[in-house]
Amino acid sequence: xxxxxxxxxxxxFNDFGCGFEAPGTDLFFPTPWLDFGLxxxxxxxxxxxxxxxxxxxxxxxxxxxxxxxxxxxxxGQSMAELFVGFIRDQITRNTMGKEGDKFLxxxxxxxxFIFSMNVMGLIPGLQLPVTSNLAFPAVLAVxxxxxxxAVGIRRHGVGAHFKARLVPGGVPAWILPVVxxxxxxxxxxxxxxxxxxxxxxxxxxxxxxxxxxxxxxWYMFNLFGAPNIGLGLLSTGFSAIALIGFLAFTAFExxxxxxxxxxxxxxSSIYLGEAMEGAH
Amino acid sequence: xxxxxxxxxxxxxxxxxxxxxxxxxxGGLAFWGLIGWGxxxxxxxxxxxxxxxxxxxxVGGIYLIITQYVRS
Numbered sequence: 099x100x101x102x103x104x105x106x107x108x109x110x111f112n113d114f115g116c117g118f119e120a121p122g123t124d125l126f127f128p129t130p131w132l133d134f135g136l137x138x139x140x141x142x143x144x145x146x147x148x149x150x151x152x153x154x155x156x157x158x159x160x161x162x163x164x165x166x167x168x169x170x171x172x173x174g175q176s177m178a179e180l181f182v183g184f185i186r187d188q189i190t191r192n193t194m195g196k197e198g199d200k201f202l203x204x205x206x207x208x209x210x211f212i213f214s215m216n217v218m219g220l221i222p223g224l225q226l227p228v229t230s231n232l233a234f235p236a237v238l239a240v241x242x243x244x245x246x247x248a249v250g251i252r253r254h255g256v257g258a259h260f261k262a263r264l265v266p267g268g269v270p271a272w273i274l275p276v277v278x279x280x281x282x283x284x285x286x287x288x289x290x291x292x293x294x295x296x297x298x299x300x301x302x303x304x305x306x307x308x309x310x311x312x313x314x315x316w317y318m319f320n321l322f323g324a325p326n327i328g329l330g331l332l333s334t335g336f337s338a339i340a341l342i343g344f345l346a347f348t349a350f351e352x353x354x355x356x357x358x359x360x361x362x363x364x365x366s367s368i369y370l371g372e373a374m375e376g377a378h
Numbered sequence: 379x380x381x382x383x384x385x386x387x388x389x390x391x392x393x394x395x396x397x398x399x400x401x402x403x404x405g406g407l408a409f410w411g412l413i414g415w416g417x418x419x420x421x422x423x424x425x426x427x428x429x430x431x432x433x434x435x436x437v438g439g440i441y442l443i444i445t446q447y448v449r450s
Contacts, residue, residue, distance in 0.1 A: 269442075277442050279405075280406045280410075280435065280439055281442065288408075289401050292401060
C-alpha cells in the first residue's frame, strides 16, 4: 500500500518529470478482487482478506491458549488469564460493578477483535487496518447501541428506559421542551456516531500518516540520480529522517491501536453500565 | 482518552465523560440551530432565528451538563 510513488519509479531528481504524489484516500478504497455489482457494496476487497486474518488471529489466540486449560496454568493460559483479568479489573468492574462480569466475555472478545483488526495496519504485506473503513467500527458501535437499549429495556422496561434516556433528572418541567430534544439527539444519534468515528478516524489518520512518511522517504531516496553528490546526500539524509519517522510512528501507532481498542471497550461498558443503572 | 473511570463503589459520583459533555453541546447547537434555520427559511427572515436557536441550544446544552454532572 505504500507504493503510490514507487510504482512509477518516481524519485526526486529523476528524468521522468514526476512530482511527489502524496498517498491519498485512495489507499482506503482498494480495487475489488471480486465485484458482484451490488449497489452500495464494495465487493471482495483487501479489507475482506485482512478481516478474515484478524478474525483467525483472535479466534486462534483463544484456541491455542485455552485448549488444555489446567488449574496451574501454562504460559499461554496465564497470558490469556492475565488479559481477561485486566479487562475485568480495569474496565467491567470499574464501570458496571460485579454485575458487569456477565458482559466480560463480550468485552474481552471486542477488545481482542478490535485490536487485531487495528494491528493489521502493521503486518507487512497486509498493512491495512480493518477499522480504517468506517463500516467495520460502525457495525460494532451499532451492535453496542442495540445491546445498550436491550439491557436498559430488560432491566427497567421500555417506558422507564427511554424516560431515563430522554428526560434528565432534576430539571424543572418548563425547561424540558428545550432539553429533551438535546438529550435525544445526544444519546441516540451523537453518541453511537462518535463511538464509531473515534475508532475509525484514529486508524484512518494513523495509517495515512505512516503512508506519507514511507512514500516521502522513498521519493527522496536518490543518492546517485541527483545533479551533484551534495544534493544527493542532502536528499538521502532527508529520506533517512522520513524513514526514521516512519519507524518511530509505527511503534507509536501500535500503542494507539491498543489504546483505541481499550477506549472502544471502555466506552461500551460505560454505556452498558449506564443502561443498567437507569435514571441518575 | 479523556474518559474518567472512577471506581463505582460507595457513593457513586456521577461520571461525566468527555464524550457525553461534547455530545450535549453539539446536540444542543445542532438541534436548536436547525430549528432556528428552518424557522428563518419558513418565515422568510434572512438571519434571525438561527442565532437565537444556536444560543438556545448552547444554553440548553450547558444547562444539561450542569444539572447532570456538576450540581448533582
